[in-house]
Amino acid sequence: MPSTVIKNGTIVTADLTYTADVKIEGETITEIGTNLSGDTTLDATGCYVMPGGIDPHTHLEMPFMGTYSTDDFHSGTQAALAGGTTMVVDFAIQQPGQTLIEALQMWDNKSGRAHCDFSFHMAITGWDEQVFDDMKTVVQEKGINSFKHFMAYKGAMMVDDDEMYASFQRCAELGALPLVHAENGDVVAQMQAKLMAEGNDGPEGHAYSRPPEVEGEAVNRAIMLADMAGVPLYVVHTSCEQAHEAIRRARQKGMRVYGEPLIQHLVLDESEYFDKDWDHSARRVMSPPFRNKQHQDSLWAGLAAGSLQCVATDHCAFTTEQKRFGVGDFTKIPNGTGGLEDRLPLLWTHGVRTGRLTMNEFVAVTSTNSAKILNMYPKKGAVLAGADADLVVWDPEATKTISAKTQQSAIDYNVFEGMEVTGLPRFTLTRGHVAVEEGTMKSREGHGRFVKREPFQSV
Template sequence: MTQALLIRGGTVVNADREQQADVLCVDGRIVAVGEGAAAQAPAGAQTLDASGQYVLPGGIDPHTHMQLPFMGTVTMDDFFTGTAAALAGGTTSIIDFVIPDPQEPILDAYRKWRGWAEKSAADYSFHVAITWWSEQVRADMGTLVHDEGVNSFKHFMAYKNAIMCDDETLVNSFKRALELGAMPTVHAENGELVYLLQQEVAKMGITGPEGHPLSRPPMVEAEAANRAIAIADVLGVPIYVVHVSCMESADAIARARARGQRVYGEVLAGHLLVDESVYRDPDFATAAAYVMSPPFRPKVHQEALWRGLQSGQLHTTATDHCTFCAAQKAMGQENFAKIPNGTGGVEERMAAIWDGGVNTGRLTPSEFVAITSANAAKLFNIYPR
């Protein structure tokens, strides 16, 4: 039976303009906007009066981790609960991550994640992480692009002794992505420096969550961002930097773009709105709940990130939704480096960015649509659906 919904009289907001228009949806798809939409509505269509309201595209969160095995445990949200939360907050599509273990065939990992995602309540796709390199990985990247529609590959520059990419892997994978027309993405933190600083902070007797940002200062992120951008520049491949959290990384992206390089930056809603003071909360559970990487920064970095979004030097907003409960976080009760990294946010992102962006005058409604939906769609081959 056909399900039809006619939204009448609202202000339709796209990334390029606003217009008062009717919108007709049939079987979950938008089939008409503007004049003629009402005339095309089938008999029995549900009508919703949106007069005086904005009608926005569904959000796309380009960075989530549902059902992720990580740091000795598995995230609390699976693909059903996580995407149900996304839908409740206005996000209708997520891009999650397939993260193979080192030496695990990437096609095997992809099939495993696809199986987990069958229960998803929302649309989804995947970035596939490259955690090791061989000629088989090279061939499998081609299979993923040509047969499965994958168009982006993730590279962790942190997490030493686990999934961290060395420069050889970065170079080989970036070069292969260029050949395939895919987008390399990077988690930009210098894993060697993080590993060293974690030990140095512990030697100072700092073992609680307040040690987390001390072990991952802004320059640790900036070094990796600059290095990844430089490698991409030499190879001539575009690059997407995930969860840009500090002004130094934002500046690196802006400088590269000023030279004409194709560099794109993602900002997490949390990094726009939460500052590092949360790590000093005297309650361990509260402070540990905010442990994620890169960590939350001093407020001065938040303003730099907002400016990057306003100027178009940063392009998307995401959440890095990766939820662990208090008992899981307590695995690092005696050592902050063992606290599972991750926070939530997939349900709250749209409302939080509207409140912090549009309601404060930092963003127009069209700019909001660009950074929460349209730009991600264009970068990751979803546009113009």
């Protein structure tokens, strides 16, 4: 078996910082020590050797209004690797008429082109006996232990309290973790209608229709449902203080509730929607929308305090042309932005270099915490002998200016266009394969594999 040694670097994990070489044989880390040697040597002088990033929240090639989000498992995972992320967890979502199992099959098909490893969360978009039964299959046979619930997108994927509570109880039985997209969908729908009726059809209407209170309410409600069902809860894209406060309040009662801020909400704010260029604003339409600086401060503090655990992207990239479906009607603008390629450099730049986060916390929130919460640690998220050789050799002094021109993502713009970052991958390894080297892509289509995740033991 060919071996590779990463030499002269400093290993940084969620737990520890120390100097050692890392030896990889095949797809696996086999040794960590000094003076290791192998067939190939990667020089990590001046660099940190960290677990590759895990993005717990992406939407690659997501069906939408007869088309698909443009970054698929091909371009999307390339973007991931280019930015030091070596695994994505995507959402398998039933289409009308599909069963959970059929939806999963569809996602299996799509993911064949992946350049890095991946796993799935399964979305629950309705409730009946078939769903109840299929959840067991999903957990026990398909290697998926997390179920997503949309509290918004009324008339589409939204579930009501009754359905959500039933599903949460089922999760408790099966040892699965419920996730929520938390916004009050009834209110959003009415606010959208009202704004449109008043002639507010531009992208800023998107932000107006989804204020922080609407998110905070839904988080609070989901927490109560999880508490009653006796199950932990993972709140995706926690974007505001209201949501974060509800999470903190629950945790202080001893509940196991997790919050996931997105890199977009950490570094971009609501002023983006007031840009007079329709395209500029529409490209930034995502749910929840960007918030103001106070909300950002809350999220950063949460990462440092441990009340928020994972930084994700909700990567769901639509081209400008796709965004323009919503000209004249902001409710038709496809929701989503990119971020996979920029998550780690931006978080390093705005988090570690500013002193808000330690390097160990950086690893925790970009990789290790997700691996633990989603039950795939230490196969993923670790620099340990026996772990998958998903690694990033991080050059803390390398810089670049983010630009659509040089990105891996297949879309024609980047919401972070023009931002300078310091801290970039020198090498990104996916299961031992050097997929990125000093900015050059060497990844392989189809290299990525599905990562099974076992159910949780009852606590």
